[in-house]
Amino acid sequence: MSYHNPYTPPRKSATFDDATLAEIRRAAATGIYDIRGAGTKRKLPHFDDLLFLGASISRYPLEGYREKCDTSVVLGTRFAKKPIRLKTPITIAGMSFGALSGNAKEALGRGATIAGTSTTTGDGGMTDEERGHSEMLVYQYLPSRYGMNPRDLRRADAIEIVIGQGAKPGGGGMLLGQKISDRVAQMRNLPKGIDQRSACRHPDWTGPDDLEIKILELREITDWEKPIYVKVGGSRPYYDTALAVKAGADVVVLDGMQGGTAATQDVFIENVGMPILACIRPAVQALQDLGLHRSVQLIVSGGIRSGADVAKALALGADAVAIGTAALVALGDNDPRWEDEYQKLRTTAGAYDDWHEGKDPAGITTQDPELAARLDPVAAGRRLANYLKVMTLEAQTIARACGKNHLHNLEPEDLCALTMEAAAMAQIPLAGTSWYPGKGGF
Amino acid sequence: MCGIVGLFLKDETLRPELGRMLSDMLIIMTDRGPDSAGIAIYNAPTAGTWKLTLQSAEPGVDFAGLSEALAARDISARVTVKDTHAVVETTADVADVRAFLQEARPQIRIMGTGESVEIYKETGLPRDVVDRFDVRAMSGTHGIGHTRMATESAVTTLGAHPFSTGADQCLVHNGSLSNHNNLRRTLIREGMTFETQNDSEVAAAYLTAEMAKGKDLGEALAGALDDLDGFFTFVVGTKSGFGVVRDPIACKPAVMAETDQYVAFGSEYRALVNLPGIETARVWEPEPATVYFWDHAKAA
């Protein structure tokens, strides 16, 4: 007796999925790790897993457009003689000239200025385009110190000492040869066209005890006028926040792993760091333990996309947020209008991340003059300003619905969590309960 | 993350000044470590006499009638209470004292034992810690001190440095170890016990364990260069001197000064500026991955 052998469809491995197989073949063929821009693409517990509890009978909401809901924020009130005053708690994160074109930097400055917020330089120094078009400009002080000079330090509105960033806590940057144009090479004092590996530690100090002395030096150079921010990638946020504060920071900038980068190893982007949702509460706890919550300000970043995200970050205890990837999208990054050209680069709008190659069809992450000319800095700046204002209005809408006359009055108790993961990470009770997992530790 | 100081006197006439000099050095290092402070101070041993430095969270209870209680067990001892600490000097077997304390006063912690060392450490600003224990009035042959800016473990008395590593030996650390959790687990399997989650305590326990296997301190420190990962400058106090070792990358600061009267160590030059004759001292920085020792026994 013979049996008919029934058809079994081919089954692909969940472990060795198509992307994994492609990466193994790519590594074997090229002998180089995958380098790319942007942030992590994996699915992570995020602000989407939190919801606001609007007001009804037990609490009373505010009327939109009539009853005031303030969105302003002052950064650097601890020691600086000249703190920064912003109309909205949404700032633009550090992105370098080099990683971005001059036009893109100008557009960021224009957009932020219209919206009443600050922009930030990046690894590569300050350009005149950026300074000229940014009413408030934060100057990053990075391990590489490319283009670092005291004149720019003095014409900045704040100084951000970068210890790390969310995409690569513990790592330095990679700017590959294609993007080292004449001007970038000149600003960074490097030969044109070479790969440039930025340092992961500062060249002249290590650890919080030395950082305290470095902060003293920067304050002395700038006559104690400028707020000093310290930026860390989200990895050990409780300790890093506490140590930044002990070392004398005015503002702590905390970047979760969703934060983007101009270029680094994919293995780094996808496997190092913590999601921003898990970072905020420990950082706020550190500030509260030191009695300095709200007097040392906390800026959080990494995957902020909407006014809802802003409101949730503030409710968890942040004073402000920073956006990078979202700002680039507002300028025109990964816009479907360039789909034909993305196809030629064997990618698609929304997935393009080879920012290090300098071939960005949208003219943003490139140093190619023809591509860069595609971005109109005035129009792109306007788009960014619109987006920033929409986000601010959205955050206000939520705050009013929770009965708040200032965004800063949002509290963790205004939130509930949809998933166990988000409940544990954000220390927010699961919706409909008063319970969250992992109470008491992080 | 921290400030370290050390002072080894060659000139015997300076011995009454040791506490005062160390206190000055320690207080200058407050910026590097405002959370807690501690010192180990060494004096010439009296033959046959051992000292135990004790610590209690409730000294009024734990140290009350301690010397009478010891006498009742036929342990003759002199007890000197200094704030939260007490020094027991005894000619009896130290093991008997330990056994008594464990049984009768279990809240008491033994911070260190030996023929010459006394260890004092507490949370708070270095100036306050120095005042509590009247460190300025102490005399001695050599001493080390530490101010702490806690990184990942709690700010507690037990988390303060120095950490005892054995009879008359202790360690202070500036830096941050990156493999201390695995090493702690290994050492626990080997029978060591730990009071804190502090990385520096693991370094101290590592040295104790290595020396228990028969290594001398120099060999144990050389082993530390292979087995401890991360960043460190260690200063180690011994019965007759002190040792210094930095990791191979050696970015945590270290300055040394030597004159005919002393050898001094500081995390910064600032710590040394009040020492006599510092203007003409030989001042240098210890090399990475190199073990240094100054020893009264060898100098004699």
Add this chain to the structure above:
Amino acid sequence: MPTFDLSSTPLRDLNSALHALSEGANDTAFDVVNPRGAHAVAVGIDAPVTVEVRGSVGYYCAGMNDGGTVTVHGSAGPGVAENMMSGTVVIEGDASQYAGATGQGGLLVIKGNAASRCGISMKGIDIVVHGNIGHMSAFMGQSGHLVVLGDAGDALGDSLYEAKLFVRGTVKSLGTDCIEKPMRPEHLETLRGLLDRAGVTDATPQEFRRYGSARTLYTFNIDNADAY
């Protein structure tokens, strides 16, 4: 001549006085006494002043100097003249680690020894050390010159870009991608000029060897992976 006694005057007064000088000011010679290892002494100078520091200083003395002439009659702590733009800084004694770090211009003269990482990430500064230098010196050095009359420690010039290194004594070891290069006439001439500017009279350029980048790390090659 303004004199600042740092045992009685706050550091902030000294630095703000240095920054407040208007163009063409006459009183441009400053004396600083009792520095006692203080940090950030005479930082952010942006005018052609002279500062004489009588004693030893801590971290970052003359940091970001732009045009001043600072002399330390003593030793200097970590990061002396870090990120100097222009001007001259002279240390009569020894310098701790990171001397001249990321310096973009100007001249740093260390009459004693310099510790580790001298000239780390240098970007155009000229450094002349009369004594020896410690390990990892000129790490990632981008441009400028490092001249050492004594000996160099381990891993000299690791991951070097285009900084040029001249050592008269021995080199304990060369860092990754740093090699000895031939001393051609133009190098002898450059070196002569550097020695003259630093007031060195007891050395001739011919006594030095030159080290520079092998440039093998300039573009990624997986077979160099051991070097990363």
